[in-house]
Amino acid sequence: MRISTSWAQQTSVNSILEQQTRLNQTQLQLSTGKKILTPSDDPAATARIIDLNQGIKQTEQYQSNINAARQRLTLEDGVLLSATDVLQRVNELGLQGLNATSSPTDRTAIAVEIEELNQQLVGLANTRNANGEHLFSGFKSATQPFSKDPAVPSTGAYIYAGDKNQRPIQIDSDRQIADGDYGSNVFGTPTPATIPATVLVPGSIANVFEALDKFAADLRANTPNSASLDDISKSLDKILTVQSSVGTRLNALDNQEGHNTDFVLNLKTVLSETEDLDYAEAISRFNQQTLSLQAAQQSFAQVKKLSLFNYL
């Protein structure tokens, strides 16, 4: 068989070029740390990588949602804790005020303090979060939930300006959790404005502010009604119930967060197995390819020296 001189040269050059291409591919893999550089390297794995990345980022978004919900629920929890403290103090004062030994002066002083505490409680019910949103207005978060009814300022009636919605936050692909509670559920629905506040009957006042105002008014008038304590304890129960629900939700957030963390870790492990380079394997491949390239170059130089013309 005869070989054409220029083709022999071309073949050697081709093999050097091919070795270089392989070396370059390995080098790119080493420098990026990825074994798949473009989708065509492994179309099936690329499709998997897209899904995995989507899953990871989606779950990370849920984690961020969980943080938002936790921040608000923690704030609410704090507010509710303060509210229960206030009510417990009102309860103590109420017991003093109802005590038969209390003088009208004592009762007036107690009434003043209860009014003060009620102001504090209304302030708590109108708490805003860092964004300036009211915690207890439902969806109408820009509106202050509780205020004295401006129509009848003297009667002590309150109005609730929020709505009865709880904002759901997505914490998993099919799980939502409410990031708050609406005011009428926590502090009781105020008496409808059509009924004058004067007909409020202690023991059946649903709204805590109205109940306290009524109790304070009765104390001032030296006619405290022991049924007011029932109002206070019912309100306290209501707040405690909400507080325990907030605690449950905070727990659920923690659980979901843990679950999501595990899930992301899992996905990331699979992702890493799919797309990350096995460095040990790649480095040994790199060395082997370097060697092959050197061999191709050396053999080219050697063979090029051989020619009959050298001896003419």
Add this chain to the structure above:
Amino acid sequence: MSGILGTALSGLIAFQRSLDTTSHNIANVNTDGYSRQRAELATRPAEFNGAGFIGQGVNVATISRSYDQFVTNQLTSSTTAFAETRTLSTLASQVDNIIANEATGLLPTLKSFFNTVNEVANDPSSLPARQAVTSEAGSLTQQFNALSSQFEGLRNQTNKQLQTNVDDINSFAEGIAALNNKIVTDSSRTSGEQLPNDLIDQRDALVAKIAEKISVSTIAQQDGSISLFVGQGQSLVLGVNAAKLSLAGSSNDPSHQNILIGGLDITRQITGGELSGALKFRDEVLDPAQQQLGLVAAGFAVQFNTVHTAGFDLNGDAGTAVFSLGTPVLTVPVTPNPGNVGSITAAYDPLTIGQLTPSDYELSYDGTDYSLKRLSDNKITTITAGSSTTINGPGFTLSTSAVSANDSFLIRPTFDAAKKITALITDPGKIAAAGTTGGSGSPVPGDNTVALSLADLEKKSVLLNGKATFNDAYGQLVAKVGTLTHGAKISSSAQEVLLNQAKQNRENLAGVNLDEEAANLIKFQQSYQAAAQVVSVARSLFDTLIGAVR
């Protein structure tokens, strides 16, 4: 003695010719397409005298070249096949690189956009969170536009490549016709007995160059010329005449180039070479990729708008469209046939947008029924419209006006959608996150129900008949282009092996081996020296004779 001298002289001449040929071979060792030549020697006719036939020396019968039709044909067809797959793989790699790249792909931007929507769902009254949605909506549409213009750029590049290929083919064909002319003239001077080897080599080299561009079949003619045929037997070169290939934009899309020869469209019959590679890239990779990207863009815009317009913004007003695909926002581009009498308009249909397919459609009317042809697979749906002027397509509706028989329209719901999508809302207050309102001016700022539904769109299978999320549909595009590119790369490297084998076969037969030529050089030099020695012997014989009679 004159016999000795004559014979020696014939040897001198023959070996000189042989040395000439060897030197020609050495000189052309690096010439592409050169076939090594040799001087074929033959004894001269002997002369009869009483003693018998006395040899009269040597003649150069012909200068032959090493050539084998089969080997050459194999090389031509391998060249064609390799050029096609290499072109396809090179072009497809570009799409492959663009669509999945972290920086240029769609998915990172799509994800960021939905993240901002989620943040609004978490905190619907926050202006910064809403601002983020409006700016990410802008980035997302720009990403769609950028991808689309990258595709557009590739389309222009492909069209330029088609033009260059066609120009090359035309000039090669002219070259072959001119060489045919010379070869026929030259060989007719020797009544066809001697061939102009170097011209034939040149012509073969041109055929190989054409074969790189387009698949040709070659037929040798009696007179020494060759004829070339492309497509299904359309003649490109016939004797000394060359036909011209040309490009023409298709009737309803000037950027879609077809290949014509003598006015006849042969686009679909072109089978190999760079031309076919570029056409395949356009028809099998680029167009489908652009359609699929458009499907994601149109599907996304329409679905998002639909949910958004059901909500209420920070002013308590009903939500408006966030994304636009044209003017009005749901416009589907329609190209009417030039001879049409009536007209139609088309718009995306939010109710059926999930049925949109990544294809163009052709609507035609025969006087009684409409037929809607899906151009990706030529599936025809017949629609009896009756007196209604509304036709429902998959993902869009058509309104007809005075359409008469034989009118036809090209409807492109997905092709340009990624190019046309724009974001409309810049005022963060206009993001409609709420599901309720107290009327204009009385917003419900804490309501996040619509924001939640918008965020939920990300993981809902709302495209391709409820089978794909936006992410899935784009993922399909990545996987499809990846698979095609992968296939093209594999067949390109397989064809390269075959091509190299064919090249090696040809080179082994026709290429110059310098060692062989060196050996020949020594051989012919020695023969020449020997023949010269014979002249010297003849002279001394003559001297002897002269001396004898002196």
